[in-house]
Amino acid sequence: MVWGAWICLLSPLVAACLITLGGRRLSRRAAGYVATTACFVAFGGAVASFVGLLGRDASQREVVSTAWTWITGGSYQSGLSILIDPLSVFMMLIVAGVGSLIVWYSVGYMDGDPEERRYFAYMALFVFSMLLLVQGGNLLLLLAGWGMVGLSSYLLIGFWHERPSAIAAAKKAFVMNAIGDASMALALFLLIQKANSLDFGILGGQYSSTVANLVALGLLGGAVAKSAQIPLHTWLPDAMEGPTPVSALIHAATMVTAGVYLIVRTHAIFEQAPKVADLAAGLGALTLLVAGLIALVQVDIKRVIAYSTMSQIGYMFLGAGIGSYPNAMFHLMTHAFFKALLFMAAGIVIHALVNEQDIRKMGGLRQLAPRTYWGFLIGSLALVGIFPFAGFFSKDSILAAAMDRGTYGYILWAAGLIGTFLTGLYTFRLLFIVFWGEPSAFVREHFHPLGRDTVAVALAVPVGVLAVLSIVGGWIQFSPWWHPVETWLQTVAEPVVSPESWQEWLSIGLSLLLGLSGIAVAWLFYGARRLAVPRLAFAQRTLEHKFYFDEAYDALFYAPAVFLANFFRRGVEQPLIADSGRDLGDDTRDLGGLVARAQTGLLRTYALAIASSVAVLAIVFVVLK
Amino acid sequence: MIALLGPEVTWYLGVAAFLFATGSLGVLLRRNPLIVLLSLEIMLNGGNLALIAFARNLGDGSGQIFALAVMAVAAAEVVVGLGLIVALNRKRVTLDVDRLNTLRG
Numbered sequence: 049m050v051w052g053a054w055i056c057l058l059s060p061l062v063a064a065c066l067i068t069l070g071g072r073r074l075s076r077r078a079a080g081y082v083a084t085t086a087c088f089v090a091f092g093g094a095v096a097s098f099v100g101l102l103g104r105d106a107s108q109r110e111v112v113s114t115a116w117t118w119i120t121g122g123s124y125q126s127g128l129s130i131l132i133d134p135l136s137v138f139m140m141l142i143v144a145g146v147g148s149l150i151v152w153y154s155v156g157y158m159d160g161d162p163e164e165r166r167y168f169a170y171m172a173l174f175v176f177s178m179l180l181l182v183q184g185g186n187l188l189l190l191l192a193g194w195g196m197v198g199l200s201s202y203l204l205i206g207f208w209h210e211r212p213s214a215i216a217a218a219k220k221a222f223v224m225n226a227i228g229d230a231s232m233a234l235a236l237f238l239l240i241q242k243a244n245s246l247d248f249g250i251l252g253g254q255y256s257s258t259v260a261n262l263v264a265l266g267l268l269g270g271a272v273a274k275s276a277q278i279p280l281h282t283w284l285p286d287a288m289e290g291p292t293p294v295s296a297l298i299h300a301a302t303m304v305t306a307g308v309y310l311i312v313r314t315h316a317i318f319e320q321a322p323k324v325a326d327l328a329a330g331l332g333a334l335t336l337l338v339a340g341l342i343a344l345v346q347v348d349i350k351r352v353i354a355y356s357t358m359s360q361i362g363y364m365f366l367g368a369g370i371g372s373y374p375n376a377m378f379h380l381m382t383h384a385f386f387k388a389l390l391f392m393a394a395g396i397v398i399h400a401l402v403n404e405q406d407i408r409k410m411g412g413l414r415q416l417a418p419r420t421y422w423g424f425l426i427g428s429l430a431l432v433g434i435f436p437f438a439g440f441f442s443k444d445s446i447l448a449a450a451m452d453r454g455t456y457g458y459i460l461w462a463a464g465l466i467g468t469f470l471t472g473l474y475t476f477r478l479l480f481i482v483f484w485g486e487p488s489a490f491v492r493e494h495f496h497p498l499g500r501d502t503v504a505v506a507l508a509v510p511v512g513v514l515a516v517l518s519i520v521g522g523w524i525q526f527s528p529w530w531h532p533v534e535t536w537l538q539t540v541a542e543p544v545v546s547p548e549s550w551q552e553w554l555s556i557g558l559s560l561l562l563g564l565s566g567i568a569v570a571w572l573f574y575g576a577r578r579l580a581v582p583r584l585a586f587a588q589r590t591l592e593h594k595f596y597f598d599e600a601y602d603a604l605f606y607a608p609a610v611f612l613a614n615f616f617r618r619g620v621e622q623p624l625i626a627d628s629g630r631d632l633g634d635d636t637r638d639l640g641g642l643v644a645r646a647q648t649g650l651l652r653t654y655a656l657a658i659a660s661s662v663a664v665l666a667i668v669f670v671v672l673k
Numbered sequence: 674m675i676a677l678l679g680p681e682v683t684w685y686l687g688v689a690a691f692l693f694a695t696g697s698l699g700v701l702l703r704r705n706p707l708i709v710l711l712s713l714e715i716m717l718n719g720g721n722l723a724l725i726a727f728a729r730n731l732g733d734g735s736g737q738i739f740a741l742a743v744m745a746v747a748a749a750e751v752v753v754g755l756g757l758i759v760a761l762n763r764k765r766v767t768l769d770v771d772r773l774n775t776l777r778g
Binding site: 648652655656 | 697700701702770771773774775777
């Protein structure tokens with residue numbers, strides 16, 4: 049069991065090193081298979097750990113394996129250790145399982161790219177970092193993994209480095225995440241000062257409310273940045289500049305959900321700081337609404353899905369914030385299935401249309417790519433939460449849990465329900481525009497179907513597997529009747545809310561109804577085109593500018609910084625530093641010129657100077673004597 | 674005392690100062706290197722006269738020995754100086770010290 053976890057952690061790292069060191073000795077295709085194999089091995093290790101834990105008594109399901117002492121400073125020390133408990137194994141299964149499917153898909157998607165090896169090395173590095181994040185046995189290792197997933201995300205967003213927009217997006221993502229990393233590091237500093245340790249166990253200790261609030265706030269800051277929640281969300285849509293499998297793996301299925309994992313993992317501290325937990329839930333609710341609204345007007349196929357990711361992570365934050373940890377984790381899992389499915393189906397569309405992502409040029413793809421259409425449809429239904437697809441089971445239980453939190457909970461609940469309607473609307477707007485109707489001129493001209501070679505297999509099989517998972521994956525838990533996920537996670541994160549049966553059923557009914565009505569409205573506007581899309585110039589402008597977040601940040605941070613820098617350049621550097629050097633040189637030369645004038649080169653002048661000096665000295669001597 | 678037979682030592686010193694001043698004026702004002710060299714010799718002789726006058730006045734012979742040493746050095750210096758002047762002349766450089774200002778800063 050322990051060895052399984054170590055294999056799970058290390059095999060992607062080995063693959064990354066192998067591809068990097070192998071260089072050209074490895075063919076580009078082989079590099080892809082090395083990475084894929086490593087991820088599948090990691091998944092095997094995760095399964096081994098899972099089986100190992102399953103065989104134990106519930107109270108025994110926590111194993112810490114320490115390789116060596118990593119850092120010692122004074123009385124503080126932390127080891128390079130991994131933690132195997134239900135929560136980490138749960139995440140390992142998702143990360144390695146979905147990860148290996150997506151890396152396999154990449155073999156097809158990235159086929160022919162001149163820098164395939166670099167891509168797969170980065171992918172393997174990412175999977176390793178993500179596993180380090182979820183398996184790290186203390187907060188320090190978690191932070192290390194946290195930073196490394198940020199790094200690999202940066203590298204992969206900017207993978208097509210000849211595109212200036214990709215580089216800008218990568219930098220934006222990195223800076224935003226660095227803000228979160230810093231806030232999280234501050235929280236850890238405070239914990240070291242108060243508890244002199246970073247083991248997960250210390251989180252349950254008693255802290256003064258100020259300390260608990262500050263630590264929780266710091267951790268929340270990290271989670272918000274990594275999971276693209278308001279106010280640190282603006283990097284995620286831009287991150288779609290990366291290759292599509294990257295978006296599927298990092299910016300949908302795994303990395304962006306790390307914030308939810310962090311909150312669940314450190315829930316003890318959030319329970320001591322209920323205000324901060326409420327803030328997390330509120331931010332989640334706000335994000336799910338804002339992202340859902342923005343998604344309504346986006347015209348880039350990947351950006352629509354990116355906003356829906358933000359929105360779904362909003363649900364998870366809502367769930368984690370109100371203390372419904374198993375439901376948040378469950379939604380994380382089903383979301384990983386159907387969101388990876390959506391991205392990869394979209395990737396096939398983009399692949400078939402020669403890298404076109406603008407949905408206004410698409411249409412009628414249902415006739416040309418029926419299997420992709422079915423995959424996309426399953427993903428969309430799961431996303432909206434229609435019975436019996438995966439999202440139905442996980443999303444509704446979060447909403448039901450919110451009803452158990454008093455007035456504030458009802459506000460969140462209402463926001464979540466509105467979000468369901470929006471989800472149906474924007475998801476099926478996308479589906480109808482891309483797949484329904486007659487093939488557009490652009491599609492007829494550029495569409496080329498997949499062949500039957502290995503590329504097509506690598507593209508199609510993972511999509512198929514995820515489609516199946518999106519259908520059946522939700523059946524694991526149906527909160528009114530059976531809850532194995534909750535039982536599994538019980539020892540690590542026991543929920544603090546337990547909704548009544550009627551609340552469950554009410555939420556299920558309402559969200560199903562609202563989801564369906566969202567789909568119906570989308571059908572009226574975009575499917576059957578019975579109604580013209582209303583023209584609301586102001587709302588449209590606001591949404592197309594994404595509620596002016598980017599503009600506001602520009603005005604708040606970027607513009608003042610540039611102004612200050614310019615001011616200091618013109619007011620301080622130019623006159624004081626740059627000019628002073630030049631003036632010093634000029635003055636020295638002038639003075640030198642003045643002295644040089646005394647040196648006439650005429651012997652007589654020198655003689656006169658000597659003689660007159662001696663005469664003066666003689667007179668002085670005589671007078672003073 | 675023999676020293677008291679002549680005029681006062683002040684007179685000798687006066688003549689020596691006159692010679693020295695004449696020589697230095699010559700060095701400062703004349704432009705012909707030959708004359709400059711000559712004026713230099715006059716200055717040296719002024720100095721010598723002062724040395725000998727003191728030697729007589731104080732009855733100490735070392736002043737006279739000193740004057741002899743100065744003459745020897747002056748002779749050597751004239752050899753070098755005249756050699757330079759002849760070399761300048763050979764190169765057809767105008768014999769004018771104001772023109773020799775290569776060291777000007």
